[in-house]
Amino acid sequence: MAYTQNPTSAKKAAFHRALQRWYETHGRHSLPWRNTSDAYAIYISEIMLQQTQVKTVLEHYYTPFLKAFPTLKKLAQADKQAVIKQWEGLGYYTRAANMHAAAKQCKGVLPETVEELQKLPGIGRNTANAIACFSYGQAVPIMEANVRRVLCRVFALTQADDKILWKKAEWLLDKKSSFNYNQAMMDIGALICKKLNPSCDTCPLSMICKGKISPVSYPAPKSSKATPIRHRIIVVLRDAKGGYYVRRRESRFLHGLYGFPEYAPDAKYIVYNNQKYPLKKTSIIGQIKQTYSHFTLQAIVHSLPVPMEKENAGDLYRATLKEMQTLPLSRADHKILGLFI
Ligand code: SF4
Structure with missing residues (x-):
């Protein structure tokens, strides 16, 4: 060349x-x-x-x-x-x-x-x-x-x-x-x-x-594409003793950060500890928006009371609000915390 x-x-x-x-x-x-x-x-x-x-x-x-x-x-x-x-x-x-x-x-x-x-x-x-x-x-x-x-x-x-x-x-x-x-x-x-x-x-x-x-x-400008919007349902799972259930991300994106479980926008059920909970049993507590380099997250945040687990529920880790402050969390998850504390 x-x-x-x-x-x-x-x-x-x-x-x-x-x-x-x-x-x-x-x-x-x-x-x-x-x-x-x-x-x-x-x-x-x-x-x-x-x-x-x-x-x-x-x-x-x-x-x-x-x-x-x-x-x-x-x-x-x-x-x-x-x-x-x-x-x-x-x-x-x-x-x-x-x-x-x-x-x-x-x-x-x-x-x-x-x-x-x-x-x-x-x-x-x-x-x-x-x-x-x-x-x-x-x-x-x-x-x-x-x-x-x-x-x-x-x-x-x-x-x-x-x-x-x-x-x-x-x-x-x-x-x-x-x-x-x-x-x-x-x-x-x-x-x-x-x-x-x-x-x-x-x-x-x-x-x-x-x-x-x-x-x-120089270099030739790339054609600018609109940032895609990713719609999600995010669920705050809370037990009667003040425990919250979060998942550690293992994928490349937000690697190692904990977060509230996410679901597709058309999800009908929430899965917690191998149990299915219909979405209509949840209540909506707010909405959040977070822009990342390659997409914008728009999420409706639900909450669902769940039975208490001693430590974890499947791949979900139990943390009190105090413990949550010590976990690495994404900006979106910090915004979710801001909806109820
Ligand atoms: S194009 Fe960039 S490198 Fe070239 S003269 Fe201008 S400022 Fe300097």
């Missing part, structure tokens, strides 16, 4: 100098993960930032997580549920489960090579390269979402093809100053080469950028 030629080596060297100057003045130097060489702290930041804005990670998650699990060894020793509880609200919970599994797998010591890092669950090439560069000073490029967009524009690529992009990233890297180079590329993507309205006039890549005449064409 043919793709745009690289700029000359002289132009690349001039661009490296311009990028370094830009980073010195405008880079986000105060971000805490840029002021440490602790591979574990950098690893945490990289995983958190995969699907989440810097502001959210910075204000709510990075420091509390490190406080709760200050070392990879402590993370390996922690209970998986405690790790997911600490991750609550950040979304994409398999990230937390994978980090916990990775900590156990490498016995609390992160490997130093990109190849070994990539053998750990949840660590792909970008995360491995970021750890290798930012912690161990290795000259490897990174490719998070913002850098992908920048590279597509610099090389006027309509398709974000991984193989081509990594090749371009390797070629463009400033090997003598890879830490600053990679941080600068991320900052350019976040602050200047934004998805809409990029500020090409102030961009240090402008001297080599082939896409600046029509930046938003």
Whole structure:
């Protein structure tokens, strides 16, 4: 497949100098993960930032997580549920489960090579390269979402093809100053080469950028589809002693979080402990709406008094309201709790 030629080596060297100057003045130097060489702290930041804005990670998650699990060894020793509880609200919970599994797998010591890092669950090439560069000073490029967009524009690529992009990233890297180079590329993507309205006039890549005449064409925009709505019935099962029955999700979506049982919108029965209860025996206590990245949940919330169980009812776990506060719950389940407490 043919793709745009690289700029000359002289132009690349001039661009490296311009990028370094830009980073010195405008880079986000105060971000805490840029002021440490602790591979574990950098690893945490990289995983958190995969699907989440810097502001959210910075204000709510990075420091509390490190406080709760200050070392990879402590993370390996922690209970998986405690790790997911600490991750609550950040979304994409398999990230937390994978980090916990990775900590156990490498016995609390992160490997130093990109190849070994990539053998750990949840660590792909970008995360491995970021750890290798930012912690161990290795000259490897990174490719998070913002850098992908920048590279597509610099090389006027309509398709974000991984193989081509990594090749371009390797070629463009400033090997003598890879830490600053990679941080600068991320900052350019976040602050200047934004998805809409990029500020090409102030961009240090402008001297080599082939896409600046029509930046938003690179990569070619995807056709936007309306977010589907998922209708559900959610049932709060409560016994006479104040016990509630919740299920732990094992699927990829909301992995490890507990939640009130869900049913299809046309369900006629609620199943509790192998017993069928007609839906008409329930009472409606409210409605909730929760938007996720790929759908919007609209649920009618019912309640149903059920016989008490000592611990669990089948795959449902019994928890008092006090215990519920310690379980990892989704935002939707927190909203449901808000309907009756
Ligand atoms: S010159 Fe414009 S399109 Fe090119 S990288 Fe900079 S901001 Fe993006």
